[in-house]
Amino acid sequence: MSKKYQLFQTRRQKSNPHQTRFTNMDPTANKSSPLLVPGAVAAQKPVAGSPMGSSYENQWLAPEEKQRGTSPANSRTGSDAKSSRASSDSGSPQITQQNPNQSQQQPRPTPPRKSQKDMTKAERRALQEQQRLEKQGRIAAGLPKSAKKAAELESTNKKTQQQQQQQQQQQQSSGNGDDKQKKKARAPKTDQNQVPWLMHLDSPKRPETSGNKDLHPAVLALGLYFSEHKIVGSNARCVAMLETFSKVIEEHRPPADATFARNIQKHLDPHIAYLLGTRPMSLSMRECIRWLKKEISDIVEEDPPLSDEEARSRLIEAIEHFIRERITMADQLIVQNGLQKIQDGEVILTYGKSSVVENLLLETKKKGIDFRVIVVDSRPLFEGKHLLRRLAAAGIDCSYFLLSSVYVALRSVTKVIMGAHALLNNGAVYSRVGTAMVAMAARDKQIPVMICCETYKFVNRTQVDSLVLNEIGNPDELVDTKPVFNSCHQTHPTPNESALSSWREQPNLRLLNLLYDVTPSKYITLVVTEVGLIPCTSAPVIWREYK
Amino acid sequence: MTLPTQLEAQVENFITRLKRRQVIGSYEVAKETAVILRQAVSMSRWRDADALIDIIKDLGGRLASAQPKELAVGNIVRRVLKVIREVVRGELDDMMDNDDEYDDDDDDGSYSDGINDESPPPSKNLSTTSSQIGSVSERPQLTVESSMFRLLADVSPATPDDSSDTPEKKAYNLKPLIIQEINEEIIADLETVYKGIADQAIDYIHANEVIMTIGKSRTVEEFLIRAAQKRKFQVIVAETAPTYQGHDMATALSKAGIDTTVVVDSAIFAAMPRVNKVVVGAHAVLANGGLVAVTGSQLLAAAAKHHATPVLVCTALYKLSPVFAYDAETFNITVAPNSILDFQQGPLIDKVTVTNPYYDYVAPELVSLFVHNLGSAPPTYVYRLINDNYDPEDTTL
Numbered sequence: 020m021s022k023k024y025q026l027f028q029t030r031r032q033k034s035n036p037h038q039t040r041f042t043n044m045d046p047t048a049n050k051s052s053p054l055l056v057p058g059a060v061a062a063q064k065p066v067a068g069s070p071m072g073s074s075y076e077n078q079w080l081a082p083e084e085k086q087r088g089t090s091p092a093n094s095r096t097g098s099d100a101k102s103s104r105a106s107s108d109s110g111s112p113q114i115t116q117q118n119p120n121q122s123q124q125q126p127r128p129t130p131p132r133k134s135q136k137d138m139t140k141a142e143r144r145a146l147q148e149q150q151r152l153e154k155q156g157r158i159a160a161g162l163p164k165s166a167k168k169a170a171e172l173e174s175t176n177k178k179t180q181q182q183q184q185q186q187q188q189q190q191q192s193s194g195n196g197d198d199k200q201k202k203k204a205r206a207p208k209t210d211q212n213q214v215p216w217l218m219h220l221d222s223p224k225r226p227e228t229s230g231n232k233d234l235h236p237a238v239l240a241l242g243l244y245f246s247e248h249k250i251v252g253s254n255a256r257c258v259a260m261l262e263t264f265s266k267v268i269e270e271h272r273p274p275a276d277a278t279f280a281r282n283i284q285k286h287l288d289p290h291i292a293y294l295l296g297t298r299p300m301s302l303s304m305r306e307c308i309r310w311l312k313k314e315i316s317d318i319v320e321e322d323p324p325l326s327d328e329e330a331r332s333r334l335i336e337a338i339e340h341f342i343r344e345r346i347t348m349a350d351q352l353i354v355q356n357g358l359q360k361i362q363d364g365e366v367i368l369t370y371g372k373s374s375v376v377e378n379l380l381l382e383t384k385k386k387g388i389d390f391r392v393i394v395v396d397s398r399p400l401f402e403g404k405h406l407l408r409r410l411a412a413a414g415i416d417c418s419y420f421l422l423s424s425v426y427v428a429l430r431s432v433t434k435v436i437m438g439a440h441a442l443l444n445n446g447a448v449y450s451r452v453g454t455a456m457v458a459m460a461a462r463d464k465q466i467p468v469m470i471c472c473e474t475y476k477f478v479n480r481t482q483v484d485s486l487v488l489n490e491i492g493n494p495d496e497l498v499d500t501k502p503v504f505n506s507c508h509q510t511h512p513t514p515n516e517s518a519l520s521s522w523r524e525q526p527n528l529r530l531l532n533l534l535y536d537v538t539p540s541k542y543i544t545l546v547v548t549e550v551g552l553i554p555c556t557s558a559p560v561i562w563r564e565y566k
Numbered sequence: 567m568t569l570p571t572q573l574e575a576q577v578e579n580f581i582t583r584l585k586r587r588q589v590i591g592s593y594e595v596a597k598e599t600a601v602i603l604r605q606a607v608s609m610s611r612w613r614d615a616d617a618l619i620d621i622i623k624d625l626g627g628r629l630a631s632a633q634p635k636e637l638a639v640g641n642i643v644r645r646v647l648k649v650i651r652e653v654v655r656g657e658l659d660d661m662m663d664n665d666d667e668y669d670d671d672d673d674d675g676s677y678s679d680g681i682n683d684e685s686p687p688p689s690k691n692l693s694t695t696s697s698q699i700g701s702v703s704e705r706p707q708l709t710v711e712s713s714m715f716r717l718l719a720d721v722s723p724a725t726p727d728d729s730s731d732t733p734e735k736k737a738y739n740l741k742p743l744i745i746q747e748i749n750e751e752i753i754a755d756l757e758t759v760y761k762g763i764a765d766q767a768i769d770y771i772h773a774n775e776v777i778m779t780i781g782k783s784r785t786v787e788e789f790l791i792r793a794a795q796k797r798k799f800q801v802i803v804a805e806t807a808p809t810y811q812g813h814d815m816a817t818a819l820s821k822a823g824i825d826t827t828v829v830v831d832s833a834i835f836a837a838m839p840r841v842n843k844v845v846v847g848a849h850a851v852l853a854n855g856g857l858v859a860v861t862g863s864q865l866l867a868a869a870a871k872h873h874a875t876p877v878l879v880c881t882a883l884y885k886l887s888p889v890f891a892y893d894a895e896t897f898n899i900t901v902a903p904n905s906i907l908d909f910q911q912g913p914l915i916d917k918v919t920v921t922n923p924y925y926d927y928v929a930p931e932l933v934s935l936f937v938h939n940l941g942s943a944p945p946t947y948v949y950r951l952i953n954d955n956y957d958p959e960d961t962t963l
Contacts, residue, residue, distance in 0.1 A: 214827055215800075216840055397832040398807050404911070411917040418919040419907055421807050423831045423862030427895065427923045453832025456865055459872060485836035497805065497828060518813040519828065528820035531802075531829045536836035 212494055212529045220491050221299060235267045238290045242297035251402070253303045253440045253476065254350075254374050258342055260294065260304055264311065265338045268331060279327035280319045283334070284312065299490050302441035302449055303476045310341065310475075341475075349473040352549035354379045357436070357471060360547075361388060365433045368393045368461070370422075371451045372402035373438020375471040377409060380436075384415050391415075393432060397422040397453045399496040399532065422453050425460050435461045439472040439546075444481040444562070446540030446555035448472075452533050455485070458542035467544040470555065474548050477562040485536040494530035498522060569625070573609045576602060577625065584632040584639070592638035592849060593784070596884045597756055599629060599642040604748045607646075608741065615654040615740060622647055627963040635899050635925075637850040637858070637887040642752065644888065644960040649747045651957060657740060752884075755939075759882040760788045762939030767793035770878060770937065775799040775842040778834070778870075781860035782811035782818075783847025785880045789937070790845065791822045800825040802841065804834050806862050808905040808922065831862050835869045844870045844877045848928075850897065851879070851886050853952055855930030855945030858897045861923055867932035876934040883938050888952045888961045894927040 213222065241263045244250045250259050267290060273282035291308060294300065300308070314337045318330050325333065357379045361367065367390060369376050380392060392415050396403030403419070410417050420428040435457060441449040448454065448470055458468045482488055498519045522528050543555045553561065569577065580589075580602055589595050606625050612618040626643030633639065763785055771777065771793040779786055779801060790801060801824050805812035812828060820826040829837055844866060850858040857863065857879060870877050891897055903920040930945040943951060 398805070398830045404907070407918060408914055411914055417917065418921065420921060421831075421906055423807060423865060424921070424923045424926070426864045426926060427861075427898070427921065430895070451832075452830070452836055455835040456832060456869065459835060459868060460865065463868060484839045486840060489836070497830065518810070518817050522817075522828075525817065525820045527823060527825050528816060529827050531827050531833065531837075533829065533833040533836055536833065 214529060214531050217486060217489075217491065217531070219487075220489055222491055234290055234293055235263075235270070237263045237266050238293060242294055245294065245298040248400070251400070252372070252374060253301055253438075254346055254473075256301055257304050257307050257475075258346060261307060261311075261338050261342055264290070265335050268334050268338075271331075273327065278324065278330075280315070280321075280325060280330040283330075284315050284319075287311075302478045302480075306441075306475055306478055307341070311338070345473060345475040349475070349549035350375050350378055353471050353473065353547050354382045356549070356552055357469070357547045358383060358386065360434070360469065360545075360552075361390060363389045365390045366393065366431050367391070368395060368428060368432040368435045368457070368466075369406070370395045370403070370435075370437050370454055370457045371397070372406040373471065375473070376436050376438050377406055379471060380410060380415065381413050384413050391418070393418045393420060393428050395420050395422055395425055395428060395453075395457060399492075399499075402451070422456065425457055429460055429464050429466060432461070432466055435466055435468045437468070437470055439470050439476060440535060442470075442472050442477045442546065442555065442558045443537070444479055444559045445483075446543070446558050447482065448538040448540075448543060448555065449478075449482065449535055450538060452485075452536045455536045455538040455542070458538045462542045468542060469545045469547055470543055471547045474550060474561055474565045477558055477565070479559075479562055482537050485533070489536070490534040492532035492534045494522075494532050497530045497532055569606065569621070570609050573602075573605055576605060577628070581629060581632040584629070584636065587633070591784070592636065592885055593756070593759070593882075595636055596638045596642050597753070599639050600646070600748065600752045600756065602629070603643065603646045604745055604753070607650075607744050607748065615650060618740075618744075619647060619650055622650065623960075623963060630963050635897050637889070637897070638884060640889075640963055641884050641887055641956075643963060644956040645752055645884070646748060647960050648955065648957050649751055650744055653740060653743050653747050657743065756882075756884060759884070759939045760785060763880050763882065763937055764788045764792035766937055766942065768796050770845075771797055771799055771843070773797050773799065776802060776840055778802045778804065778837070778841040778844045778866065779815070780804040780812060780831075780834075780846055780862050780866050781806045781809075782815040783880070785882065786845055786847045787815060787818055789880050790819060790824060794822060794824045800827070802827045802829055802837055804829055804831050804862060804866065806860055807831055809860075809924075811860065831865070834862075834866055835872075838869045838873045838875065841870070841873075841875055844875055846877065846879055848879050848881045848885060849925060851881050851936065851948065852897075853888050853890050853949060855933065855936075855948040856891055857881075857928040857930075857933065858891075858925050859928055861926045864926040864928050864932075867928045871932050877932060878935050878937055879933050880937045883940060883951065883955060886938075886948065886951055886955060888956050888958075891927055895923075896927075898923050898925045898927065900924065 241250075241259060244259070245256065250256055264287065267287065268283060271279070271283060271286055273279045273286075314334060318325060318333060353375055361379075361383050365388075367380065369380070369392065383390060392410055394403045394407045394410070394417060396407075396419065407417055407419055418428070437450065437454055437457065439448045439450045439454075443449055448458075450470075461468050519528075519530070522530060540555045546553050546555045546558070548561065550561065550565070568574075580598055583589050584595070589598060603622060603625070606622060607618065610618075610621050612621060622643065626640065626647070630640040630643065767789045771790075775797075777790065777799060779790070780803070793799070801816075801819055803812045803816040803819070803826060805816075805828055807830070816826045816828045846857075846859060846863055846866065848857040848859045848863075852858065859879075867877050901922050901924045903922040906922050907915065907918065907920045909915060930948075933945050936943045936945065936948065938951075
């Protein structure tokens with residue numbers, strides 16, 4: 020079994036150079052139509068193959084990690100290639116002898132007759148089962164019935180879990196094979212939902228906690244929280260992640276041959292990769308990690324070298340310092356700065372739920388200013404409802420609208436204040452999907468738009484549209500619409516279930532749940548940061564000063 | 567003006583259903599209104615066209631005020647009134663010049679084209695309908711000249727006593743003519759509305775396009791399905807919370823074989839760079855070319871404008887209303903807010919103001935083209951279409 024797997028792998032390596040060339044070339048690729056172009060195997064894959072995967076990870080891992088990251092990968096594939104070449108001779112006679120056996124197996128459910136081959140009956144049966152499931156999975160996905168595609172799928176699944184590389188060598192290979200089957204059976208469903216022009220984005224994954232015994236349990240729990248949307252929001256996720264890493268650092272004891280300082284980086288890498296696998300890193304989390312790696316490398320370069328204890332405590336302290344200064348205190352400063360901008364009689368509109376904006380509004384109320392708030396909300400997360408609850412509890416006069424009626428809401432609004440997930444280098448705001456529409460609508464009515472953003476969220480990258488880098492959420496969240504009693508349609512029976520409940524059976528239908536969008540800088544009047552009130556086009560200057 | 571009881575019962579039934587919003591969709595409303603008005607023409611007693619026009623105006627006013635934001639009612643009433651006037655004018659023409667060949671501007675051909683009004687000269691109106699005097703000067707110059715010519719040529723038309731006995735004689739002729747006209751021009755026209763729009767679909771959609779739409783509109787649905795028979799393209803449907811009409815639309819489109827993607831309303835701007843055209847339906851089209859459409863349409867149109875994407879509006883001509891929206895919210899209605907913030911939120915409901923507007927006003931600058939059942943028109947041409955289909959004094963019912 021393991022030899023068969025390695026055989027797949029060699030084929031995958033050969034096909035790698037082709038697949039990047041043909042990604043996204045075919046805009047009309049209907050997901051259910053079989054591929055006609057032999058080289059364009061990448062047009063229907065849910066996740067791009069390994070070259071793309073590694074470049075995506077390269078965005079999160081710092082440049083010096085890339086060599087460390089890819090070299091173990093290279094060594095792994097190198098060793099596999101060698102072992103596969105050695106076993107290919109024994110592998111191929113197995114394959115040819117499998118097929119006649121298979122044809123005779125189908126009518127008879129009994130185990131195969133004895134033969135003189137190396138594999139035991141159980142192994143052969145498992146192999147046939149594996150091939151049958153594979154074929155089923157491929158047919159269900161409408162993919163060509165070649166093993167090359169299966170290998171590519173396997174390779175991408177491998178990328179997200181580095182642990183399986185060690186497992187495949189041992190007796191757990193059969194269990195691994197089954198695992199692969201389950202993944203392939205799941206893959207067709209996500210395959211179907213892939214929007215053609217968003218193939219470069221990862222579809223939502225589920226965290227695989229089964230194979231990660233080496234990871235700190237706190238990180239596993241954090242990954243689950245992220246994927247279940249229990250922790251949402253840029254600040255919350257960053258703080259949670261940093262605190263968890265702080266715990267990991269505290270409890271990490273390096274192996275005997277390495278110092279703490281040098282080893283901690285390598286130790287954290289699989290954790291970071293795991294978190295990447297659960298939910299793509301937010302841009303601000305990425306900046307935090309970049310800062311963390313810089314701290315670690317600073318400690319490593321310290322001369323004379325620090326002791327383990329010192330390094331650990333230094334690192335933990337640095338993380339605490341970061342959280343306190345650049346997130347907590349920054350929020351307070353932003354509130355102070357923003358308070359100058361809200362006067363009596365104002366009507367403030369906000370979108371979604373931003374922790375900074377919430378603090379600002381609560382502080383304004385405490386200061387005694389007479390103002391009203393309009394909260395605009397949207398599907399499917401309905402984050403605005405939580406904000407609404409808190410504001411109403413504080414006694415603020417609130418109204419609530421859905422995003423589609425924002426023009427009606429804007430009739431009485433004097434200012435729009437929103438939060439951001441990240442601020443890009445060209446001054447654009449990367450934030451919850453829908454922010455761009457509110458900003459555009461406000462701009463059309465000449466209402467000023469203020470963004471509240473801490474400086475740690477300023478990133479050194481640029482996006483010109485929202486599709487180049489985004490996050491795709493779970494499409495099933497769109498299906499769940501509560502039966503709506505709409506007085507406009509009284510004679511129509513309100514449906515008990517949503518019209519889309521069987522969307523997966525519809526071949527031409529797909530749901531897209533985008534999570535972020537990019538607001539062009541021309542819609543934004545002002546950015547409130549802890550260092551002051553700046554125009555959004557000054558973002559790269561701030562990034563340079565405070566990185 | 568009292569109507570016969572059977573008709574009255576029908577009218578009351580319709581008014582009640584309008585008030586409760588039990589008649590769904592402007593198409594159904596228009597059809598029922600046309601049928602009721604036809605009944606009114608046939609069943610009520612009138613001796614001359616004046617009286618008929620008063621009856622219809624009265625009835626129409628009642629119907630329109632039952633649901634003032636349902637503009638299709640008023641539109642059909644105005645149409646019927648115009649039909650009546652045209653028929654009467656046409657009849658007078660026939661009566662006056664029996665030996666004259668000037669009967670080419672008959673009743674039939676004149677209003678179905680809608681573009682060039684070949685209506686008979688308005689000077690005859692002095693005798694039959696009382697209120698056309700003011701409008702004579704607004705008519706194009708051409709018809710005034712021909713009327714002057716005819717005045718000189720024929721002495722008899724202008725005399726009032728001539729008109730005193732003609733209406734009586736004509737009352738018996740007018741009724742079947744008017745009913746025939748209502749049947750042909752209005753009711754039959756309504757039947758072919760969807761086909762007329764769908765026939766033009768291929769002219770507007772090219773291969774491999776990505777089209778974006780919002781809400782559930784039967785017109786747009788038929789438009790896209792017809793285009794899909796000849797072209798291959800993709801559709802993105804915005805789901806229009808809180809009614810989630812977009813879900814139904816997407817299901818219908820995907821069943822017809824069109825590659826459909828459902829997105830949340832908030833992703834409209836994010837997905838817009840990828841979209842080639844926006845096609846929407848409308849609840850009503852106002853006199854300045856603005857639209858009353860389902861909530862979210864203004865967002866969609868504005869986002870399209872920012873990305874320089876053309877916006878096509880598929881509407882039928884019966885949705886064209888000769889009214890203006892002085893305020894963007896003039897024609898908006900709010901429906902039950904529990905679909906936004908439901909009662910399970912508990913004490914929050916008391917502290918918060920929740921509004922659930924059902925419609926949106928889309929400014930005419932955001933629309934590129936109206937595709938209607940008799941062709942297409944840019945928003946700046948809408949006033950001409952209104953002139954062709956309605957009489958100016960019918961604007962207030």
